[in-house]
Amino acid sequence: MNYRIAYDRAVNVTASGLAMVAQRLPLVKNLTPIFGGTGGSHFAAPLAVTFVGTHALSGQSIMLQQTNTSEPTDVIEVEIGEAFQWEFKATRYNISSFGIVNDNGTDQLPAGVVAIGPQSGIGTIGGIPEEPGTFTLTITGYRGNNQRSSQTLPLDLTLIVKDSVGSPFKIFMSDHFTAEELANPAITGPTADPDLDGIDNAMEFVLDLNPSAFDAMPGTIGVDSNNPQMLRYEIPLNGLATAATVGFEESASLEGQWQPTLGEFVERTDTMIVLTAPLAGKKFYRLKVTIEE
Numbered sequence: 635m636n637y638r639i640a641y642d643r644a645v646n647v648t649a650s651g652l653a654m655v656a657q658r659l660p661l662v663k664n665l666t667p668i669f670g671g672t673g674g675s676h677f678a679a680p681l682a683v684t685f686v687g688t689h690a691l692s693g694q695s696i697m698l699q700q701t702n703t704s705e706p707t708d709v710i711e712v713e714i715g716e717a718f719q720w721e722f723k724a725t726r727y728n729i730s731s732f733g734i735v736n737d738n739g740t741d742q743l744p745a746g747v748v749a750i751g752p753q754s755g756i757g758t759i760g761g762i763p764e765e766p767g768t769f770t771l772t773i774t775g776y777r778g779n780n781q782r783s784s785q786t787l788p789l790d791l792t793l794i795v796k797d798s799v800g801s802p803f804k805i806f807m808s809d810h811f812t813a814e815e816l817a818n819p820a821i822t823g824p825t826a827d828p829d830l831d832g833i834d835n836a837m838e839f840v841l842d843l844n845p846s847a848f849d850a851m852p853g854t855i856g857v858d859s860n861n862p863q864m865l866r867y868e869i870p871l872n873g874l875a876t877a878a879t880v881g882f883e884e885s886a887s888l889e890g891q892w893q894p895t896l897g898e899f900v901e902r903t904d905t906m907i908v909l910t911a912p913l914a915g916k917k918f919y920r921l922k923v924t925i926e927e
């Protein structure tokens with residue numbers, strides 16, 4: 635802690651008031667050059683002082699406080715991959731800069747976390763954490779651009795980053811639905827189709843569509859440039875759905891028996907699946923996906 639005294643604000647100070655403040659100063663000897671060589675017993679004369687960090691002798695400390703929620707907290711709990719934003723400002727003046735010190739005493743932030751600003755006195759800490767752990771970030775706001783100006787009391791922000799517990803499917807669904815909806819499998823289960831586009835949620839995930847808005851079936855169909863006798867149907871896949879089983883089934887009629895299409899006609903990569911089928915004849919194909927919930 636680095637309290638400093640400046641003469642930029644006139645406050646009448648009584649001896650008893652000064653004594654109180656002196657007790658807060660970790661380095662009482664710093665008082666000596668400012669108050670002259672007469673020693674600590676001659677505090678009776680009114681002095682003009684401003685305390686940095688403790689703004690007045692009445693104990694009205696300048697604090698940092700969160701601003702982007704109605705219920706401020708200094709503990710943030712998120713999962714890996716979950717975005718958060720925590721904004722703060724000083725209770726009095728606008729801060730022009732701020733410093734952050736982590737548990738190790740350096741300014742390194744957890745992976746995926748950044749500090750921005752302050753802009754108009756508001757600082758932001760946020761991002762998408764990439765590593766689990768509990769991180770204590772000690773933030774100090776400064777009235778000026780350098781870190782030797784008036785400062786707020788330090789605030790310890792605790793960031794708890796938990797290992798992601800959701801499957802890729804659940805994380806995908808959580809981007810589109812509320813917690814209440816996520817708890818209702820009739821809305822967000824893999825076989826539900828809340829947006830009524832005929833594409834169930836499992837397939838919305840595998841195809842990286844929007845499970846809460848109408849989508850047309852994606853993909854491109856054309857003649858295979860390598861073989862004019864063959865049709866080529868290419869469908870892009872969600873790169874986060876690599877664990878899903880994706881394949882085609884075929885049938886001579888829509889009411890008929892669906893059989894898996896032979897592997898020689900299907901090519902799957904992490905980001906697409908391609909069906910190659912003879913142009914001659916008539917056959918129905920459908921995409922089939924199986925996911926881990």
Ligand SMILES: [Ca+2]
Nearest residue numbers: 827829831833
């Ligand atoms: Ca749907």
Ligand SMILES: [Ca+2]
Nearest residue numbers: 844845847849
């Ligand atoms: Ca949809």
